[in-house]
């Protein structure tokens with residue numbers, strides 16, 4: 001089954017709507033979706049058991065990440081900045097390293113990292129992620145040795161996520177802008193996205209039996 005991560009959650013209702021996801025993300029980096037450590041700690045109480053909590057950081061210090069991870073009880077850290085392979089290896093938690101994909105050369109450095117997952121994303125707009133833009137998915141296909149560890153991100157929506165899964169066959173998919181309306185998380189879109197991935201996977205399996 002394709003894993004789902006819903007990112008940039010900032011309130012209880014959105015977290016509860018994401019109950020069918022595998023991961024939820026709290027953004028601690030500069031962003032319109034940023035949460036403080038105290039807000040994330042409070043919101044963590046609403047994260048259903050079994051849903052992994054991911055902290056999103058950009059060029060943050062190891063010490064700050066450690067303090068936030070402990071207080072919020074994070075399961076993963078997602079690094080969206082210029083963090084080196086050595087920096088990622090020093091993390092006490094499993095790491096999702098994000099890479100901006102403009103052309104195939106952007107993925108050459110992926111092989112120098114030893115992380116749990118590689119999140120392939122569009123180049124950030126104002127911030128280092130959450131742009132709502134797609135990138136050329138065919139580039140991700142050139143790295144099939146990573147396929148089982150790719151989380152595909154960037155401009156995914158309930159309407160295009162099946163096409164993305166069919167083309168890239170990633171381990172997981174990640175969304176933020178595509179489940180928002182007027183800059184706020186939209187509960188119906190969160191349900192629709194999770195449904196498109198999970199029900200779509202089941203339908204694909206049934207049709208091959």
Ligand SMILES: O=C(O)c1ccccc1NCC(=O)[C@H](O)[C@H](O)COP(=O)(O)O
Nearest residue numbers: 007031128129130132154155175176177
């Ligand atoms: O979402 C943000 O605002 C953000 C800001 C800075 C660094 C990372 C950020 N988001 C990380 C994510 O995991 C997003 O879900 C991912 O970039 C895809 O975003 P979108 O294209 O909006 O679906």
